[in-house]
Amino acid sequence: MTRFQNKVALVTGSSQGIGAACALRLAADGADIILNGRKLDERGEDIIKQIEALGRRAHFLVADVSKMQNVVDLVNEAISVYGQLDILVNNAGVEKNNDFWNVTEEEYDFVMDTNLKGIFFGIQAFVKYCMNNKRGGVVVNMSSVHEEIIFPHFAAYCASKGGLKMLTRNLATELAPLNIRINNVAPGAIATPINKKLMETPELLEGVLDNIPMRKLGTPEDVAALVAFLASDDAKYVTGSTYFVDGGLTYHYEEQ
Ligand SMILES: NC(=O)C1=CN([C@@H]2O[C@H](COP(=O)(O)OP(=O)(O)OC[C@H]3O[C@@H](n4cnc5c(N)ncnc54)[C@H](OP(=O)(O)O)[C@@H]3O)[C@@H](O)[C@H]2O)C=CC1
Numbered sequence: 313m314t315r316f317q318n319k320v321a322l323v324t325g326s327s328q329g330i331g332a333a334c335a336l337r338l339a340a341d342g343a344d345i346i347l348n349g350r351k352l353d354e355r356g357e358d359i360i361k362q363i364e365a366l367g368r369r370a371h372f373l374v375a376d377v378s379k380m381q382n383v384v385d386l387v388n389e390a391i392s393v394y395g396q397l398d399i400l401v402n403n404a405g406v407e408k409n410n411d412f413w414n415v416t417e418e419e420y421d422f423v424m425d426t427n428l429k430g431i432f433f434g435i436q437a438f439v440k441y442c443m444n445n446k447r448g449g450v451v452v453n454m455s456s457v458h459e460e461i462i463f464p465h466f467a468a469y470c471a472s473k474g475g476l477k478m479l480t481r482n483l484a485t486e487l488a489p490l491n492i493r494i495n496n497v498a499p500g501a502i503a504t505p506i507n508k509k510l511m512e513t514p515e516l517l518e519g520v521l522d523n524i525p526m527r528k529l530g531t532p533e534d535v536a537a538l539v540a541f542l543a544s545d546d547a548k549y550v551t552g553s554t555y556f557v558d559g560g561l562t563y564h565y566e567e568q
Pocket residue numbers: 324325326327328329330331348349350351375376377378403404405406426454455456457498499500501502503504505506507
């Protein structure tokens with residue numbers, strides 16, 4: 313008997329990085345997986361093969377979650393693929409580096425629509441399904457240490473993750489009577505393609521490592537392990553909170 317036997321999980325933004333690791337971990341623990349990204353290419357094809365090699369089913373749905381109707385359609389299509397949806401992992405996220413005074417409306421919308429609006433309406437579609445079917449559900453949102461600590465020149469990113477923190481706290485209360493749990497995972501610096509420049513620039517990397525007590529970047533699998541715990545019944549009394557996976561970064565930083 314595996315943790316997620318007879319469960320289906322949708323992981324947004326799962327063609328690479330943390331989302332791909334979450335999809336693989338949930339599949340390794342027994343779930344069938346709906347993958348997602350803005351396009352299906354060799355990265356997505358490879359994750360499908362890896363999930364099938366684990367003996368689980370995988371289906372990729374192309375959708376841009378920054379658009380309200382797209383994310384609603386994504387959730388509803390995900391439900392129809394295997395006839396059920398039990399776990400929603402809102403992982404897709406983007407960032408834009410710019411001085412605050414130069415941030416454009418386009419950059420602001422790009423970040424906020426992906427990291428907050430898409431998650432808001434994706435959860436809404438999932439909750440409507442859970443209400444109609446009288447079945448509970450689990451939501452895990454991919455936040456960031458930057459829902460808590462500053463990241464100069466990433467104002468929209470910080471605002472999106474701070475908003476996600478409050479959305480999760482608020483929904484925990486509203487959704488508990490529906491038997492739906494919701495939590496945030498807040499990674500620190502993780503070795504994924506989003507951090508390519510950081511990993512390839514020694515002086516940037518050194519500056520980041522100086523703020524991490526464990527003095528190393530995390531792996532996507534480190535994040536996925538926490539997501540799997542929160543999605544599982546082992547966390548059946550856990551809702552409305554944020555859990556950090558950051559090598560000690562957040563509270564070390566706050567001590568500076
Ligand atoms: N890496 C890190 O250090 C940290 C990451 N995080 C958070 O973790 C999450 C994942 O980050 P990470 O794995 O590093 O990111 P990556 O950039 O490596 O991967 C992002 C994934 O999301 C997909 N994606 C991006 N935008 C959309 C969209 N609008 N609709 C659907 N899919 C989309 C991408 O695929 P495609 O481009 O094909 O659509 C890709 O599969 C994000 O929410 C990020 O904020 C938080 C803290 C630290």
